[in-house]
Amino acid sequence: MRMLRRFLKRLSSWTKIQQNEERLRAEIEEHLAFQTAENVRAGLSAAEARRQAVLKFGAVEAIREGYRDQRGFPFLETLIRDTRHALRGLRKAPAFTATTILTLALGIGATTSIFTLVHAVLLKSLPVANPGELYRLGKEARCCYWGGYSLEKEFSLVSYDLYKHFRDNTRGFAELAAFQAGQSLFGVKRAGRAEPAQSYPGEFVSGNYFTMFGIRAYAGRTFTANDDRAGAPPVTVMSYRLWQQRYGGDPSVIGSIFNLNEKPFTVVGIAPPGFFGDRLRSDPPDFFLPLNTEPFVDAADPDLNKHDLHWLDLIGRIRPGAKPASMEAEMRVELKQWLRSHWGEMSANDRAKFPHQTLFLRPGGAGISSMREEYEHWLQILMMVSGFVLLIVCANVANLMLVRGMERRRQISLSMALGAQAPRLVRQALTECIMLSLSGGAAGLAIAFAGTHLILHFAFPQVNGMAGIPIDASPSMPVLLFAFGVSLLTGIAFGIAPAWMATRVDPIEALRGASRSTARTGSRARKTLVVVQAALSLVLLSASGLLTAALHKLESQNFGFDQDRRLVANISPMLAGYRAEQLTPLYQRIHDSLSSIPGVSAVALCIYSPLDDNNWSTDIWVDGRPAPGPNDDNSASWDRVTAGYFEVIGNPILRGRSISEQDTATSRHVAVVNEAFARKFFKDEDPIGKHFGQNGVGSEREYEIVGIAKDARYLHSGLGKPVGPLFFLPEAQHDVFPADKSNEASPGSHFLHDIVIVTRPGASLSDAQLSRAMASVDPNLPVISIRTLKEQVAFQFTQQRLIARLTSFFGILSLVLASIGLYGVTAYNAGCRTNEIGVRIALGANRSHIVTLVLRGAFGLIFFGLLIGLPLTFAAGRFLGSQLYGLNPYNPAVTLIAVVALGLSALAAALIPAFRASSISPLEALRAE
């Protein structure tokens, strides 16, 4: 009640400030008159009586201030007054202001731009209704197909049959949707148009996918349960992006027929803008298709009704009040029931692993977080690095503020002598700092926007016509808040100490003239800041050195194949509607057509060329050995290639022979294995002439090993580790086991993706020449992309390169900032010692002695910086750990280079003030105040 009354009073008195000032003035005057009269009665002279009265009354200004604090809103008024004061002060020092704001903008910009990525990748939920109600199956994200009735660790992917079992039996879900874990490229063509097919990513989803997410169509409609039924007319939903960019938002797209892989689909609706599917990824789907159209599209090898092929992710919306923990337990029971119902089809190993099969239900508001897992550590590193840069920026600005504080000592002393209160002065200085940091923050936002754009551009290079990564570089609300918070924090962090120190001046001492005093207030604080800066930038420099060295080691390693003069073109015969039996002649035609281009020396095709970052893994059975038990690892990756492939890719055959023209459909089935395969499965034995198979018991004599190829790297994952086992099969040969050809284990493996072309030395080959040659084979077979093998290899290191470059950029930035800081401190200290130096010179010290004197001071700081920085550097190396791909984090060369770089720039920063000090004229120095 009293508070309210005071508030109202304050409000009313605020409106009559003038009146109040007048009242106080009158009251003071009355008071003094009373006291003077009293003093006169006591026998003092009139003048003395007045003086005594004033003395007794106390400092009028301070009292007036206390009085003002009791009425109106002093905080607000002071704030306005301080702001005005700070603005005036800053306008008077444009160089200082500009430097500070720029430095701050760099620090805040760097941090904010990294935070934008952290927010988008690690923190943000999917843009769907009530993401908090969504739960997903599985702890970790898996791709793309897993087979069998037992999965390692957890069932995070499920088959269509298992999905239906969960959907129909788990009551806690309001909706449970399933969708493809991987995604497919589709050859897309609008029916009735004479345009070549273009490839866009698409995803098979269950009929309730959009309902589950609470997503409504932007135009037309989304799917209903009726669309996802065997035999339903095939329909699709198109992304808003494609609709706008490719078809200009043409309303007639809705309802019209599009051919996806030569199969007609009716577009029934457009997904809303901003919806990018069930997970954040660099190539979000442009087409959504009902699960039940999968056999229609992929008639050759449909996956939908294979009960033991797990290729679907699950996300469900739970009913209000449902308990996810009990739902998880319920679903574990359902999983066991389902496995039991397939007992007859299970292999002995599957049965042995049955007791360990389990699943997990986890919050799914962020979708399937494959990107999160992939980038988490990188983003943490970047966040740390940019945090360090921000710290250095703070230290630097604090230094600038300290200098400014020193220069204003006289002014502050004067204010204090006139009765200004210390807290007020601190508040004033703080206001200035916060204003600077907020302006720095605003400028930093602009830098962050540009920076995020640049990082996204380099991290996720956009492929022609495809959607880019759905991360918006423009700052969102949380990012804005973050930048504001960081600015405020930095403002307080770098402002409070200098502000406090500025008020600890002894007015008399300050007014007498600081330059003569030998004690330099605040010089220890400034030195500490420089030491911290030196230490931090050493850490950043060596971190960037380590990452760059690791990248260099990655890129320059021997991959086991030739990169020079080699091109890789991607095709997709499946998209063009080819059937399995047409493939071998097609490849022959492609080979002949491309070989006839002048300048081409050899051509071969394969599913996976080296380092295109894909892989097909399988379990193998070696002839003459017992069947592998449940805990035996008998996995290997494989590839299917045409004749002459090893010669084309430059992968040497160490023993035996390579795959050649003599390996035809009717000849003996052969395989070439790599060294790792030979080591893993044959140890000391000679693998040549041995047999193995990949289609389970009975297939052991399927392939005969005819050659051993040198280990070549095909996979990007596990770059720091040795190459894994790999075997190669001729394209022309089809597995004969099981004897029933319709059940051939992997007919899809005959759809080769990559054409590898070797050009003659000195010859150049244009994309147009290639496209023409391909068009002469089949104009409907689109070439998806053409790049050199070098580019393909370099592409694998995009991330590493980006991180190394960013860290280097931050490292150099921090070095520059630390040098500026050191320069400032050295120059200031030398300036303070002008007198002393003048005396020394007058007493016969020579110039080089003075230079040494100043340099010694500067290098003392750097030395302490190294002392603190070196242990931190090793800690940073440990933190980088796995990102160094086996490079030793205690790398003396990198540390040495970082130390030398720091030393050199320190030398450069200290030499200028040192020379300036040594050229002081003793006369002038002594004369100077």
Added chain:
Amino acid sequence: MKEKTDVLQGTLALMALKTLDVLGPLHGYGIARRIEQISGDLLTVNQGTLYPVLLKLEQEGSIASEWGVSENNRKARFYRLTRDGRKQLQAETRGWEQTAAIIGRFFAAKAEDLK
């Protein structure tokens, strides 16, 4: 220089209230003078410090003020205690007496009393 006793926050306000209670409506100088007299110059406080305190009391409604004419015919602002102020004074007096009694008992205590 005589040792000063720092005026506790709020003590000055209490002294001002009590002065007004005893002497009736009074101007600022009069209040300052009385406080000085009663504390016997042990309490040296800048007289001016009183004015912000008076303003605060007025805003809280413990006192009211108006312009008037002083005994020697000067224009002066007179302060008087309101009903709220009287209540506040009574409450705070009790509080002080209690505190003083407790502290007094502590000072009077001898070692054997505390065993």
